[in-house]
Amino acid sequence: CLSSLGPSRPLGLPIKTRRVSLSSRSDNVETARKFLEYAQSSDVSDQALLADLSCDPIGALASQGGVIGGVESSLSKVGQLASDVSRSFKNVTAVRIDGTLYANAGADPVTELAAMISTGVAYLRALTDAGLSIEDAFRQILLGVSVGSDQFLDIAKIRALRELWRYIGDSCDVEETPARIQASTSSSMITKIDPWVNILRTTVGCFAAAIGGADLITIDPFD
Numbered sequence: 001c002l003s004s005l006g007p008s009r010p011l012g013l014p015i016k017t018r019r020v021s022l023s024s025r026s027d028n029v030e031t032a033r034k035f036l037e038y039a040q041s042s043d044v045s046d047q048a049l050l051a052d053l054s055c056d057p058i059g060a061l062a063s064q065g066g067v068i069g070g071v072e073s074s075l076s077k078v079g080q081l082a083s084d085v086s087r088s089f090k091n092v093t094a095v096r097i098d099g100t101l102y103a104n105a106g107a108d109p110v111t112e113l114a115a116m117i118s119t120g121v122a123y124l125r126a127l128t129d130a131g132l133s134i135e136d137a138f139r140q141i142l143l144g145v146s147v148g149s150d151q152f153l154d155i156a157k158i159r160a161l162r163e164l165w166r167y168i169g170d171s172c173d174v175e176e177t178p179a180r181i182q183a184s185t186s187s188s189m190i191t192k193i194d195p196w197v198n199i200l201r202t203t204v205g206c207f208a209a210a211i212g213g214a215d216l217i218t219i220d221p222f223d
Contacts, residue, residue: 019050021096027057027067027074029081032094036085046089052142052182054096055081058119063101075122079130082140086132093180095123096142103146103186109157112146117164124172134172143179145214146186147205154205158183158212182216183209195223 024031032053039049057074060067067074082094099116107115120141127137145161147154162179169177185205190198199222209217 019052021052022054027060027078028053028055029074029077032081036089036092047091049089049092051089051092052096053081053085053092053094054098054142055094056096056098058122059096059098059101062115063105075126076130078123079126079132082127082137083130083132086136086140093142094140095127096144097123098144100144100146100184100186103148104188106188109153113157113161113164116143116145116161117168120165120168124168135174138169138172138174139178141180143181145181145183147183147209147212147214148186148189149201149204151204151208151211154183154208155212158209158214162213180216181214182218183212183214184218185220187220190220190222198222 022028022031022035032055035051035053039051055078057067057071057078060074061071078095085092085094097116097119099112102112102115103109120143123141124134124137127140128134132140143161143165145158147158158181161181165179166177183205185202189201189205198220202219202222206217206219
């Protein structure tokens with residue numbers, strides 16, 4: 001699945017005109033490499049390519065119960081992919097920590113953040129084991145967090161996530177910890193019975209994401 005994270009545009013435009021994000025039912029590594037091959041064959045310059053490859057084997061393990069080849073093998077593949085991306089594509093991130101998986105399964109905000117931070121530490125270890133510096137490892141990670149209809153709690157959650165990620169950076173002796181946060185409305189607040197109410201709920205979620213300081217905001221359709 002290829003989705004746009006930038007302004008709404010017709011899908012026929014070249015990939016270099018907008019930021020895109022990948023998703024699949026696996027750890028995303030094979031899909032990511034095919035996408036990069038396609039981008040290179042389309043004469044997209046390394047600097048012009050804006051993409052999030054969204055590899056998240058731990059998220060796949062949590063949501064699907066396993067990944068092909070086992071999570072340790074998948075983490076090794078993700079680390080090698082991130083190492084290749086770091087050398088060749090300056091505006092591409094390889095790894096995504098998806099907190100919405102836990103929120104949609106019923107996790108409260110504290111549990112969602114705890115899962116994200118522990119997953120982030122595991123990914124940082126996998127990426128540095130693959131040869132990346134700790135600074136480059138941080139730059140290869142996108143943080144995805146859920147927002148709902150409790151605006152003040154969600155504003156606090158996004159700001160707390162940035163502080164927690166900075167604390168991890170301080171623990172790794174990183175002077176300025178890069179943190180790109182994508183906030184997405186949670187599917188758990190969407191109702192089938194009265195879809196028009198969903199417009200209000202997603203509007204509140206969007207407001208909380210903006211005020212909380214999210215770098216990217218994704219809003220689900222109301223029906």
